[in-house]
Amino acid sequence: MESLNLPKKVFLKEVGPRDGLQIEKVFTPTNKKIIMCNLLSECGFDDMQFTAFVHPKAVPNMADSVEVSQKIMRKPGMMYSALVPNKRGYINAAAAGIKKVEMTMSATESHSISNLNCNTSDSLRTIQECLDLGLDIKLIVGLAVTFGCPFEGRPKFERITSIVNELNAMEIREVGLCDTSGVADPRQVYDFSSRLIDSFPDITFYFHAHNTHGTGLANVLAAMQAGIINFDTSIAGLGGCPYAPGASGNLATEDVAQTLKYMDIETGLDIDKLIEASKFAAETVGHHDSATLRAGKMNHLVECGPVMQKNNRKN
Amino acid sequence: MESLNLPKKVFLKEVGPRDGLQIEKVFTPTNKKIIMCNLLSECGFDDMQFTAFVHPKAVPNMADSVEVSQKIMRKPGMMYSALVPNKRGYINAAAAGIKKVEMTMSATESHSISNLNCNTSDSLRTIQECLDLGLDIKLIVGLAVTFGCPFEGRPKFERITSIVNELNAMEIREVGLCDTSGVADPRQVYDFSSRLIDSFPDITFYFHAHNTHGTGLANVLAAMQAGIINFDTSIAGLGGCPYAPGASGNLATEDVAQTLKYMDIETGLDIDKLIEASKFAAETVGHHDSATLRAGKMNHLVECGPVMQKNNRKN
Numbered sequence: 001m002e003s004l005n006l007p008k009k010v011f012l013k014e015v016g017p018r019d020g021l022q023i024e025k026v027f028t029p030t031n032k033k034i035i036m037c038n039l040l041s042e043c044g045f046d047d048m049q050f051t052a053f054v055h056p057k058a059v060p061n062m063a064d065s066v067e068v069s070q071k072i073m074r075k076p077g078m079m080y081s082a083l084v085p086n087k088r089g090y091i092n093a094a095a096a097g098i099k100k101v102e103m104t105m106s107a108t109e110s111h112s113i114s115n116l117n118c119n120t121s122d123s124l125r126t127i128q129e130c131l132d133l134g135l136d137i138k139l140i141v142g143l144a145v146t147f148g149c150p151f152e153g154r155p156k157f158e159r160i161t162s163i164v165n166e167l168n169a170m171e172i173r174e175v176g177l178c179d180t181s182g183v184a185d186p187r188q189v190y191d192f193s194s195r196l197i198d199s200f201p202d203i204t205f206y207f208h209a210h211n212t213h214g215t216g217l218a219n220v221l222a223a224m225q226a227g228i229i230n231f232d233t234s235i236a237g238l239g240g241c242p243y244a245p246g247a248s249g250n251l252a253t254e255d256v257a258q259t260l261k262y263m264d265i266e267t268g269l270d271i272d273k274l275i276e277a278s279k280f281a282a283e284t285v286g287h288h289d290s291a292t293l294r295a296g297k298m299n300h301l302v303e304c305g306p307v308m309q310k311n312n313r314k315n
Numbered sequence: 316m317e318s319l320n321l322p323k324k325v326f327l328k329e330v331g332p333r334d335g336l337q338i339e340k341v342f343t344p345t346n347k348k349i350i351m352c353n354l355l356s357e358c359g360f361d362d363m364q365f366t367a368f369v370h371p372k373a374v375p376n377m378a379d380s381v382e383v384s385q386k387i388m389r390k391p392g393m394m395y396s397a398l399v400p401n402k403r404g405y406i407n408a409a410a411a412g413i414k415k416v417e418m419t420m421s422a423t424e425s426h427s428i429s430n431l432n433c434n435t436s437d438s439l440r441t442i443q444e445c446l447d448l449g450l451d452i453k454l455i456v457g458l459a460v461t462f463g464c465p466f467e468g469r470p471k472f473e474r475i476t477s478i479v480n481e482l483n484a485m486e487i488r489e490v491g492l493c494d495t496s497g498v499a500d501p502r503q504v505y506d507f508s509s510r511l512i513d514s515f516p517d518i519t520f521y522f523h524a525h526n527t528h529g530t531g532l533a534n535v536l537a538a539m540q541a542g543i544i545n546f547d548t549s550i551a552g553l554g555g556c557p558y559a560p561g562a563s564g565n566l567a568t569e570d571v572a573q574t575l576k577y578m579d580i581e582t583g584l585d586i587d588k589l590i591e592a593s594k595f596a597a598e599t600v601g602h603h604d605s606a607t608l609r610a611g612k613m614n615h616l617v618e619c620g621p622v623m624q625k626n627n628r629k630n
Contacts, residue, residue, distance in 0.1 A: 004505050004537065148613075183613050185577040186536050190319050211529075213613050214570045214606030218532040221501050222319065247610030255529045262500040291529030295562030298463075298498050298528050 007229045009266040012253055013206070014040050014048040016281060017068075018083050019250055020238025022052060022059045024285055030064045030071075032284045037072040039277035040235060044269040047079040049102060049232070053089035069096045083142070085116055090130045093137065100138040102176065103127055107143050107160055110151035111180075115144065124166050131170060141167055142176035142208060146192065147184030150243040154183075157192060164200055174204045176232065179219060181241045182212025182248070186222035193226035206230035209251035211237060211289065212244050216251030217259060224265075231256065235274065236281040237289030252290040254278050258298055271297065322544045324581040327568055328521070329355050329363040331596060332383075333398050334565055335553025337367060337374045339600055345379045345386075347599045352387040354592035355550060359584040362394040364417060364547070368404035384411045398457070400431055405445045408452065415453040417491065418442055422458050422475055425466035426495075430459065439481050446485060456482055457491035457523060461507065462499030465558040469498075472507060479515055489519045491547065494534060496556045497527025497563070501537035508541035521545035524566035526604065527556050531566030532574060539580075546571065550589065551596040552604030567605040569593050573613055586612065 017037050021028050037050050050072065056063035065082065074080060081100035084090045093101045105123035106112035112120045130139060143163060148154045160177075167175055177192060189207065196205055207223040209216045209231055220231055237252030254274040257267050275292060282288035332352050336343050352365050365387065371378035380397065389395060396415035399405045408416045420438035421427035427435045445454055458478060463469045475492075482490055492507060504522065511520055522538040524531045524546055535546055552567030569589040572582050590607060597603035 004502060004540065006502065182610070183577075185574055187319060187321065187578040212606070212610045213573070214526075214532055214567070215574055217529055218536045218574070221533045221536055225319065241610075244610040248606060252529070258528070259500055259530055259533070262498075263502040291527070291563060295497070295527045295556075295559040 140174035178208035182210030455489035493523035497525030
């Protein structure tokens with residue numbers, strides 16, 4: 001009997017202020033976003049993707065990205081990163097002083113057209129153009145619908161690897177395997193992740209977890225077994241998939257953090273502060289998808305002993 | 316790179332009509348229970364725990380167990396089993412023609428007193444007394460709070476193994492590792508399950524999954540890797556834990572079945588019929604905790620090819 005192959009430490013990147021809020025139809029007041037970010041800054045993250053630099057017609061709730069980036073508190077040593085969909089966003093993020101951006105591109109052409117209004121080859125060219133600008137900003141790439149696309153189904157592994165190969169040639173050193181629609185299954189996540197890690201030793205792969213079909217945490221477990229230690233999660237489970245409007249959102253940060261704690265996997269996160277931030281986020285948008293908020297803390301850490309005590313209630 | 320150690324086939328025992336309904340405070344009309352069972356009988360289960368023989372003061376919603384067992388349709392070859400908490404329930408179940416019962420007992424003394432009003436040693440004695448009756452009825456044992464108790468915390472493995480040792484000596488051949496409060500974590504589930512399977516080769520262990528803290532499917536994944544292929548799940552995710560009243564219930568059968576299908580693990584279950592039964596169950600009790608009902612089917616099976624097509628939308 002061997003034990004599960006699990007890491008000692010895992011890094012959760014908080015994406016709630018970006019991926020969680022971008023789907024909200026009601027504009028989240030800027031001051032609420034700032035409070036949310038500030039609460040999250042206290043939780044112990046190394047990295048938080050706190051906004052997106054994207055055209056406000058495309059994502060109205062990210063229209064205040066410059067103001068938010070100016071007004072949030074910055075915890076020393078913590079990275080405050082942003083998402084961008086194109087070169088304009090990249091330039092705007094750099095102008096706002098962002099030091100790390102995630103460029104999003106799609107694994108499938110249909111999703112690329114639908115979500116980004118360009119082909120995947122255009123996205124790859126855009127990434128190279130951004131790199132060629134020589135700006136002092138780290139560029140990572142999130143590959144949307146890696147595990148399944150609402151239009152085209154499941155990408156074959158060869159398709160994913162061909163895209164990653166292009167990114168590798170451009171010396172992109174962090175690539176996100178994004179389960180955008182939450183249709184990944186654990187076997188697929190393990191398979192894709194382990195093969196990519198084997199094929200591209202210079203790239204750090206992170207798994208972007210959604211919980212649309214309830215598979216988020218199982219997928220995280222499979223990804224960890226494959227060697228992934230970087231995950232995108234969202235406070236209060238905010239976020240979601242526009243093709244499954246009533247479904248669960250992103251995987252809730254506090255649910256993952258709490259489970260990992262019980263698995264003796266270090267995250268550096270403070271569960272109580274996560275719950276505080278989660279409550280604020282949930283109140284702000286008026287909903288949540290957090291098992292921790294529903295059920296409370298898993299506070300059953302005390303161990304009871306091996307001896308069956310007789311309390312002599314009967315006999 | 317190795318693949319995850321996963322089984323080819325898994326058996327889900329449906330426990331919704333028992334564990335799902337027993338927690339409902341409003342009495343579920345008998346005819347609704349019968350329709351629910353009949354819909355579930357069409358789904359492809361080998362075994363359904365459809366009721367409990369328990370004092371109606373303790374579990375009012377199971378007061379019609381005899382009538383339900385008389386009136387449901389019986390699919391040839393399918394087992395219709397029941398839960399019992401004590402010898403009286405065992406005798407009543409046998410009198411009602413039940414051929415397989417699960418005797419529930421607790422892994423901790425506090426939960427035993429709270430839930431069954433007896434010590435664990437009393438439960439073990441009861442099991443032997445039931446066996447000594449020589450009735451034509453298969454007796455399996457579900458060990459509640461195996462992974463964590465609301466009163467005593469996490470049982471040590473030695474405590475679980477000492478109870479299973481007693482059951483083994485009584486020639487009990489099926490033992491349930493029940494995550495009654497939904498506080499198990501995947502590492503613990505793997506650890507307990509694999510060690511028990513190693514220690515007791517004559518016993519088939521099954522995992523009774525709850526989703527209180529969102530960990531249900533991840534725990535199932537870990538249990539499968541440990542060698543467990545039998546799981547208790549509940550249609551529509553009905554059920555729950557009285558100590559976490561707002562939390563999710565048991566793990567939803569249709570969510571597990573759908574995920575396993577995508578993992579190429581056979582269950583023999585018909586997803587569409589599960590969804591039909593789930594909708595009926597959810598309408599009957601007025602709530603559900605089913606990702607499948609929220610998000611719809613994971614119908615993204617079509618694979619898209621490795622070649623990045625140019626659709627020439629741009630350029």
